Structure formats: C-alpha cells, structure tokens
Amino acid sequence: MQAITSQCPEWIYPFTGLTPRQFKRVVAVVRRRGGPVIADRRPGRQWTLVLADRVLLLAVYYRTNLNMRQVALLFGVSTTAAHRIIDRLAPLLDTEPVRRMGPDEICIVDGTLVPVHDRRMAASSKNYRHSVNLQVLIHADKRLVLAVGEPMPGNRNDCTAYAESGIAATAGRATVVADGGYQGTNCVMPHRRRAGQDRLEGWKEDHNASHRRVRARVEHVFARMKNWKILRDCRRKGRGVYWAAAGIARFHNLALAG
Structure with a gap:
C-alpha cells in the first residue's frame, strides 16, 4: 500500500x-x-x-x-x-493570541460538548456521555475562530464555563452575542418573557429573530469543526482535547480566509 x-x-x-x-x-x-x-x-x-x-x-x-x-x-x-x-x-x-478588542467589535460565543475518555477532566453531561464543555469565540463578521477556551467539565453551565475557561478575559471589551444560557455575564442575550407574560412585545420578537440569525453563525462553525471526528470522541488525555480543538480552529480559519 x-x-x-x-x-x-x-x-x-x-x-x-x-x-x-x-x-x-x-x-x-x-x-x-x-x-x-x-x-x-x-x-x-x-x-x-x-x-x-x-x-x-x-x-x-x-x-x-x-x-x-x-x-x-x-x-x-x-x-x-x-x-x-x-x-x-x-x-x-494553537491559535494566535487575540489582540485587545474594543466595544465596536462584535463576537459570538457558545459552548459545545465534546465526549472524552479522560475521566479526570470530564463529567457526565446532558449528551449522556462523559464530556467537556468547550467554549468557542468567533468574530461575527469574519466568522473566524478567535479563541478556544480551556476544557471545563461537561456538567458546568455555559455562564460558568465562559468565565473559568478564559474566554471572558479574551473577549475583553468586545460586544459578545450569546444564547440565554449566559445569564449573569455581560453578553447580549435574547429577550425572555417575564412571569405571567404571554408573549413579548413586537420589537422584542424582531430583536430575537435578528439575534438568532447572528448567533447561528457559531453553530455553523461548530458543524464544520466537528467534521473532524476527534471532536466527536476524543481519546487524548490531559490538554489533548484543547490542542485538537485549537488546531482544527487554525485549519478552519485558513480554509475560510483563503
């Protein structure tokens, strides 16, 4: 052969x-x-x-x-x-260090569960497997991966993993778009109904629709990154899952930037 x-x-x-x-x-x-x-x-x-x-x-x-x-x-x-x-x-x-960003720049953050075999850093998660929570920050316009956070146990919620993984510090003063799981952070999240409220006001519904379209870009990035099968079942120990995600992010960025 x-x-x-x-x-x-x-x-x-x-x-x-x-x-x-x-x-x-x-x-x-x-x-x-x-x-x-x-x-x-x-x-x-x-x-x-x-x-x-x-x-x-x-x-x-x-x-x-x-x-x-x-x-x-x-x-x-x-x-x-x-x-x-x-x-x-x-x-x-590993990805290049991100320069300090100002409030005029818009980023998107989200977390994804990656099943790993190393039980020391994983936890039983909602995907019914021992996984880690990987936070990924992308540029909203360029759709490039700016940073991959340190792997957190899969049972950590996104608002906790966002701070502890280092992504919050990396984002700095940038405007960060996120889903409703980032309560208590400075991220821009969709509007939610208050207790006893049947529906949102029209302008809030329109804002949420626009928010979903923007935030979908990070889901598209996850879909492309998970074409690399190591992010579906990682056998690497220690920081191996981080190095894998960071390397895949570099390949993704080069393919996107041309």
Missing part, C-alpha cells in the same frame, strides 16, 4: 480542507514554532517523515480519529513514532 504523503497534493485537501498553498502556510507556522526539533532540544534519532508529512499525519489523525496503529500504517511509520509526532506537533498549532 502506498503511504500518504504531502508530496501528492491530492492527499492534502481531503484531510485538511486546505489548498497546497494554504497547507504550506501551516507547515511554516509549525516550523517557526520549533517543529523540526526532536524533543525538548535533546539529541536523538531524526524523524523518519519530513515536517510537512508530520503535519499531514496530525491532520489525518484529527480528521479520521483512527487509532495510532492505523495512522502509523497509513504513513509507513511505527506506532510509537506516530504517537510522538502527534504529541510534539499538536501544541504548535
């Missing part, structure tokens, strides 16, 4: 959603952040795969959620080597 390689451009788009030119930009980011280094700058055996192939291996793992033995077979390396490549490169695909 022929091994997957970045030298064949037809392999790149199905597993990254990027053109070969965009994929080279990802490889450049990884190289700039120390991707060629073996491990912690200690001497050791050189990598079997070139850097571009190692980045592609990571993308294949995120996209398909195959186990290490299967991914290693696709690239013609050992299971141990595949594991080392993923552990080494995953943190290097």
